[in-house]
Amino acid sequence: MFDETIRDIQAWFRQKSEENRTRRFDVTALIETSRMCSNGENRGGRNPQIILKEDTHIELGHPSAGSCSVALATCDSSLVVNGRVTLIGPDIPETEEKMLPFAQIAFACCRGDIAETSWEMDRILHVRAQTDGYMLRSVPNLIWARVSKEAARSGFSLRDLGARLIEALNSECAGVTASEVLFVTSSREDVSALDAIVETARNKLRKLQTFERKADGTYECTTSLDCTECPEKPVCDTVRQVITIRKGDRIIRFGGD
Incomplete structure (x- = not known):
């Protein structure tokens, strides 16, 4: 359902890597060390300041x-x-700016329902990101965060934030077997370019939220409009490639009724 968007995002990051603008960190060892040292006490999400x-x-x-x-x-x-x-862009300890553009993108491989896993990922990321020194403001489809002066003095970094988010997805999101996180702080233009790429996936997620998921795994379309008249038909056509949509007693097939 989202594979094409994921590939497009990866291609965008590869292009930036070819321009020597990308840094990558393997945080698996950091996650394991943090888990052993904290015993789960510093996972975030509990009464953030x-x-x-x-x-x-x-x-x-x-x-x-x-x-x-x-x-x-x-x-x-x-x-x-x-x-x-x-x-891509400066990490928190590397900048004196008081404000930066920000993109946060998370991918996860899962064994369950792709749409439901994506929604659960979003919930977990919002809850577990927040800890002492890092606060998120609730804005749909956007991310607006504050890092405190005390956290910055203590060495708060996006690398460490990414490690915490990956650990949360892998341990708390049902069916997730692997996850990675991508950040951009470089420029408004870079963030806007990514936002344009992910809009297709967002449209699919928004459309699926209007469906009712049945016990047999199909999705019920409850709109009174016929498919040929519905303005959301182009989005549904792409969604039907990976899920089954039911309208009343009819199964709506990809490319037709």
Whole structure:
């Protein structure tokens, strides 16, 4: 369902890598060390502090700077490099800026329903990202975060944030077997380019949210419009390639009724 979008995102990052703009980190060892040292005590998501403006070191993804966020699942294990964090742009310890554009993209390989896994990924990422020193503002399809002055002094980094998010996805998201996270802080133009790529996947997720999932795994379309009249038909046509949509007592096949 989202494989084409994932490939397009990966191609975009490969292009930036060829321009020597990309850094990649294998955080599997960091995750294991953190797990052993913390005993699960520092996983985030438990009563995160409110970071006031005067206590903020940097804002990521402020509406005036630009932001993009998406979580996508796939059944194709070749599309996900488990434990990898990718970064384009400065990390928190490397900049004196008070505001940066921000994109956060997560991929996960799963054994379950792709759409439901993607929604659960998004929920877990929002909850588990937040910890002392890092706060998220709730904005649909965007990500707006604050890093506190104290957290910055303690060495808060996107590499470490990515490790925490990967650990959360792998341990808490049912059916997930591998996950990776990609960040961009380089420019509004880069973030906007990614946002344009992920819009196709977002349209599919929005459409699926209007369906009711039945016990047999099919999705029920509840709109009163005939498929030939519905403005959402182009989105449905792509969704039908990977799921079964039911309208009343009819199974709607890809490419026709």
